[in-house]
Amino acid sequence: xxxxxxxxxxxxxREGLTMLIDGSEGFSVVAAFKNCNNVQDEVAAFKPDIVxxxxxxxxxxxxxxxxxxxxxxxxxxxxxxxxxxxxxNVFEAIRSGANGYILKKTPPARLLEYIAEAASGGAPMTAxxxxxxxxxxxxxxxEKGEDYNLSExxxxxxxxxxxxxxxxxxxxxxxxxxxxxxxxxxxxxxxxHVNSKSEAVAKAFKDKxx
Amino acid sequence: xxxxxxxxxxxxxREGLTMLIDGSEGFSVVAAFKNCNNVQDEVAAFKPDIVxxxxxxxxxxxxxxxxxxxxxxxxxxxxxxxxxxxxxNVFEAIRSGANGYILKKTPPARLLEYIAEAASGGAPMTAxxxxxxxxxxxxxxxEKGEDYNLSExxxxxxxxxxxxxxxxxxxxxxxxxxxxxxxxxxxxxxxxHVNSKSEAVAKAFKDKxx
DNA sequence: CAATTAACCGCATAAAGATGTGCTTTAAGA
DNA sequence: TCTTAAAGCACATCTTTATGCGGTTAATTG
Numbered sequence: 001x002x003x004x005x006x007x008x009x010x011x012x013x014r015e016g017l018t019m020l021i022d023g024s025e026g027f028s029v030v031a032a033f034k035n036c037n038n039v040q041d042e043v044a045a046f047k048p049d050i051v052x053x054x055x056x057x058x059x060x061x062x063x064x065x066x067x068x069x070x071x072x073x074x075x076x077x078x079x080x081x082x083x084x085x086x087x088x089n090v091f092e093a094i095r096s097g098a099n100g101y102i103l104k105k106t107p108p109a110r111l112l113e114y115i116a117e118a119a120s121g122g123a124p125m126t127a128x129x130x131x132x133x134x135x136x137x138x139x140x141x142x143e144k145g146e147d148y149n150l151s152e153x154x155x156x157x158x159x160x161x162x163x164x165x166x167x168x169x170x171x172x173x174x175x176x177x178x179x180x181x182x183x184x185x186x187x188x189x190x191x192x193h194v195n196s197k198s199e200a201v202a203k204a205f206k207d208k209x210x
Numbered sequence: 211x212x213x214x215x216x217x218x219x220x221x222x223x224r225e226g227l228t229m230l231i232d233g234s235e236g237f238s239v240v241a242a243f244k245n246c247n248n249v250q251d252e253v254a255a256f257k258p259d260i261v262x263x264x265x266x267x268x269x270x271x272x273x274x275x276x277x278x279x280x281x282x283x284x285x286x287x288x289x290x291x292x293x294x295x296x297x298x299n300v301f302e303a304i305r306s307g308a309n310g311y312i313l314k315k316t317p318p319a320r321l322l323e324y325i326a327e328a329a330s331g332g333a334p335m336t337a338x339x340x341x342x343x344x345x346x347x348x349x350x351x352x353e354k355g356e357d358y359n360l361s362e363x364x365x366x367x368x369x370x371x372x373x374x375x376x377x378x379x380x381x382x383x384x385x386x387x388x389x390x391x392x393x394x395x396x397x398x399x400x401x402x403h404v405n406s407k408s409e410a411v412a413k414a415f416k417d418k419x420x
Numbered sequence: 421c422a423a424t425t426a427a428c429c430g431c432a433t434a435a436a437g438a439t440g441t442g443c444t445t446t447a448a449g450a
Numbered sequence: 451t452c453t454t455a456a457a458g459c460a461c462a463t464c465t466t467t468a469t470g471c472g473g474t475t476a477a478t479t480g
Contacts, residue, residue: 094344100337122337123344130310130333133343151456152268159266163294164409166436173293180458186439187456196466197437199374201408205415361426376466390428396469397426406436407467 002119005048006032007039007065008081009057013104017052020108027115036065043069043076050119053098055082055089063092070097077118090132100124148191148207157184161197162204212329215258216242217249217275218291219267223314227262230318237325246275253279253286260329263308265292265299273302280307287328295338304343310334358401358417367394371407372414 004021006029008014018029030046036053037060043051051069055062066078077099082089093101100118102111103126114124125133150158160170167185171178185197194200214231216239218224228239240256246263247270253261261279265272276288287309292299295313303311310328312321313336324334335343360368370380377395381388395407404410 098344100340117337121341123341124337125335125340127310127327127332127334130335130340130343131331133333133340152266152271153457156266159294159296161408162412163296164404164406164412166406168436176457177459179460182438183458184456185437189438194374195438196374196376198371198407198411201411202372202374202415205412363427378466386427387429389430392468393428394426395467399468405468 002027002050002115003030003046003048004028004050004052004115005030005043005046006052007034007036007057007062008032008052008054009034010054013054020111021115024112027112035059036062036068039065039068040072043073048076050077050079050115052079052081052115055080055093063089063096066093066096066098079115079118079124090129094133101129102126103128150188150191154184154188154191157181158188158200158204161185161188162201212237212260212325213240213256213258214238214260214262214325215240215253215256216262217244217246217267217272218242218262218264219244220264223264230321231325234322237322245269246272246278249275249278250282253283258286260287260289260325262289262291262325265290265303273299273306276303276306276308289325289328289334295336295342300339300342311339312336313338360398360401364394364398364401367391368398368410368414371395371398372411 004027006014006017006021008017011034014032014034018032021027022029030048031042033042035057036042039060053062053065057065060068062080062082066080069076069078078097079100079102080093080098081102081104083104090101100114100123102114102124106114106126117124156174157170160173165173167178167181170181174181185200188200189195192200192203194203214237216224216227216231218227221244224242224244228242231237232239240258241252243252245267246252249270263272263275267275270278272290272292276290279286279288288307289310289312290299290303290308291312291314293314300311310324310333312324312334316324316336324336327334366384367380370383375383377388377391380391384391395410398410399405402410402413404413
């Protein structure tokens with residue numbers, strides 16, 4: 001059962017959210033407040049898996065509430081709710097450790113999916129929010145090093161290694177036999193001049209192959 | 211009618227995507243190719259509203275394909291498809307003007323929603339991708355890098371792992387028994403939330419522990 | 421003082437990895 | 451055409467890792 005704690009100043013929306021979430025399989029609203037003036041005590045008391053946090057609230061606003069939560073509770077997921085895809089708030093919320101950022105006009109069914117995603121470690125955001133985020137990103141740069149003449153297939157395999165996959169999992173993901181995975185990996189080791197998986201992973205990072 | 215152009219080297223997936231999209235109200239696949247060596251000519255010829263672009267392809271890869279599209283066609287929406295929520299590729303794709311970034315394992319129904327969102331100007335991304343994006347964001351503005359409460363000894367061991375040492379070699383270097391090395395490593399895995407040497411090494415790099 | 425934590429060690433077992441050899445098919449180049 | 455590289459597969463063997471359990475000692479701290 002995923003425990004949800006709600007902060008939302010609008011009474012109708014607060015009630016609506018509570019009913020929606022409480023009426024859904026696997027979710028339960030442990031409490032709902034109209035401001036987050038006592039957010040730390042409340043989170044400590046109710047130990048929610050997820051906090052739905054409205055941004056625009058009187059008194060302590062949502063961003064400040066988020067920061068207060070983060071001071072004490074690193075693992076609690078916080079989903080920001082807002083009416084605007086306003087880039088200043090998006091940026092500030094993300095910087096402060098929000099686990100997702102969604103618009104209030106999101107349809108109820110979708111909202112539940114987002115909550116579930118956040119609960120399982122994802123970072124849901126509505127498409128319009130994502131657009132803001134991508135724009136902010138477009139101004140940065142990155143360079144890459146040599147690639148040691150790895151073939152396309154070898155690069156893919158290395159990628160899997162870096163992501164912590166076992167030979168068996170790689171075989172399954174790539175639709176090839178485990179012995180073929182072995183062959184590729186042997187070749188990769190030769191090209192990188194290493195002789196273990198973790199060395200290959202380390203080299204991949206150091207030389208920015210991945 | 212939203213016109214979709216597909217680039218995907220895996221024949222099964224290419225066929226599957228084509229059928230899925232062609233079978234959906236309001237969408238039509240104008241063509242599907244197994245590589246993007248001639249992407250500019252093809253986009254010019256078919257004038258798609260949306261391009262689905264696999265990242266891992268032989269020859270011209272998806273990122274290069276994206277860049278080629280962007281050289282000539284600013285308005286064509288490009289949705290990147292990949293098996294990994296790997297941060298280097300996410301970053302590079304976003305930087306090059308991708309309109310969205312989604313995982314191949316996304317369920318078909320969801321995939322269609324994403325395509326629709328991209329077509330109408332949004333920037334869809336799966337929750338796990340969004341997580342990567344958020345992490346990159348917060349790492350840009352605080353260079354710290356958490357240390358996961360590793361003890362001094364554990365940090366030393368991790369350092370050896372990163373440098374490609376086997377348990378036996380670590381034991382020799384640190385003048386302790388191999389079983390003690392095991393104990394330390396188990397503790398490290400717990401603290402880093404991983405369960406293999408290469409994952410630990412990867413995490414050490416990603417989170418700048420070493 | 422009792423509890424906690426880091427560091428240390430041992431044994432046992434199952435899974436995963438590393439390495440060698442040898443084979444086919446296909447595509448690209450000299 | 452011959453050669454080479456890549457990709458695929460199989461079997462065998464040995465080593466290393468991962469994980470479970472158990473334990474002692476020393477230092478710290480509420």
